[in-house]
Amino acid sequence: MSVDLLTAPRLSRQTWKFTSDVRIQSSATAVGPKEAQGPLKDTFDKTYDDMYAGRDSWEAAEQRLMEDAISIAIAKAGLTADQVDLIMAGDLLNQNITATFSAESIGIPLMGMYGACSTSMLTLANAAALVNAGYANCIVAACSSHNATAERQYRYPTEYGGQKPPSAQWTVTGAGAAVVGQGGAGPRITYATMGKVVDMGVKDPFDMGTAMAPAAVSTLLAHFRDSGRTPQDYDLIVTGDLAAIGYPIAKAMLAKEGYDMDRVYNDCGLMVYSPDQDVFAGASGCASSAVVTYGYIMEQMSLRKLQKVLVCATGALLSPVSYQQGKSIPCIAHAVALEGGI
Known part of the structure; x- marks a missing residue:
């Protein structure tokens, strides 16, 4: 049986084409102090001037960033939490604990996903697929990271003060979320x-x-x-x-x-x-x-x-x-x- 690749939803085992009008209804970001001083500072929804974001640990700070991004994105879409079918989210901490505790706090069903730093598009792609297929009307795709939590888990705790080579990178302290649904004027x-x-x-x-x-x-x-x-x-x-x-x-x-x-x-x-x-x-x-x-x-x-x-x-x-x-x-x-x- 021949398949018209111009209209087929599955172009290959790697690429999907979304056949319905799946769009980003709204999006939001929350970041830490270093990001708030960078060249994109005016594009962030919420910024914090300390790495703890008013919490008592860096891990709790990362949770706050994700909760902020999700809540702001939902509000910008003109929705309430009970109108969202699912959160698809992930982070870098063991067993996706930022996503888990954030979803518990917000009270929306969770599908935890892990793709390391690719998690932003992993969650967005799968949210679009579920909405396109009719399994959900509205999904939030989200992810987060925190410089201090990532350093403590993957390399050396910040307090250690170890020397880094020029090839090292600085983990972003922040979170982003997008509300995915049918129709509207978003991308x-x-x-x-x-x-x-x-x-x-x-x-x-x-x-x-x-x-x-x-x-x-x-x-x-x-x-x-x-x-x-x-x-x-x-x-x-x-x-x-x-x-x-x-x-x-x-x-x-x-x-x-x-x-x-x-x-x-x-x-x-x-x-x-x-x-x-x-x-x-x-x-x-x-x-x-x-x-x-x-x-x-x-x-x-x-x-x-x-x-x-x-x-x-x-x-x-x-x-x-x-x-x-x-x-x-x-x-x-x-x-x-x-x-x-x-």
């Missing part, structure tokens, strides 16, 4: 390309950019192949958090495959902070792509300055256990296409 979610796990043998947890770049390229190539699109079909293509090390690697790999990314390509890890903020190679963490997408990109699309955007969030799937056992770092990337206009 349409048109495609999602789910990534394959790519492991190039990198073992250095202070060099995430080198580890993740091949996974980003793998997903982007799959998206272009399956959708029939090229980079020039987009006004902006962003990867999640390759930063200063991984960004040129990905760009060179794509050029070798015949894709000119010069006009349209940027990386969220290079957008959150300014060069004078002492963040080593740039931003990382679940919130890196989330706060850029649900803040800056949504703003630019609402102003019609951007019409078509492809967000390819990248994630390093290591854990403290795998690192301690000497394993290399498997990586993944998930991409979602957004299109403005009614």
Whole structure:
């Protein structure tokens, strides 16, 4: 049986085309003090001037950031919590505890999801799929990270004061959330390309950019192949958090495959902070792509300055256990296409 790929919802085993009018109804972001001093400071909904966000631990602060992002996004959509069918959320802490405790506090059913720093687009893609299929009317996709909680879990506690190499990245303290539903005037979610796990043998947890770049390229190539699109079909293509090390690697790999990314390509890890903020190679963490997408990109699309955007969030799937056992770092990337206009 032949399938018309122009109308089929499944273009390949990696790429979905959403056939109904699935849109981002609203989005919101909440960030910490360093992010609030960066170049995107005016695009965030809520900012805190201390890393604790008024709570008694960094983990509790991260929960507050996620609760803020979710609650503000729901309110901006003109909804109440009982009108939301599901939260699809994840974070970097063991067993997704930020998402768990946030969903408990807000009182909405939860589907916890983990994709490391690719979680922003992992949750958005799956939320769009469930809404497109009619299993839900309204879903919140969300994720968070916190510099101090991530450092304590994956590398060295902040108090240790260990020296970091230039290839290290600064985990974003923040959270982002999007309300996904049918119709409205927000950006349409048109495609999602789910990534394959790519492991190039990198073992250095202070060099995430080198580890993740091949996974980003793998997903982007799959998206272009399956959708029939090229980079020039987009006004902006962003990867999640390759930063200063991984960004040129990905760009060179794509050029070798015949894709000119010069006009349209940027990386969220290079957008959150300014060069004078002492963040080593740039931003990382679940919130890196989330706060850029649900803040800056949504703003630019609402102003019609951007019409078509492809967000390819990248994630390093290591854990403290795998690192301690000497394993290399498997990586993944998930991409979602957004299109403005009614």
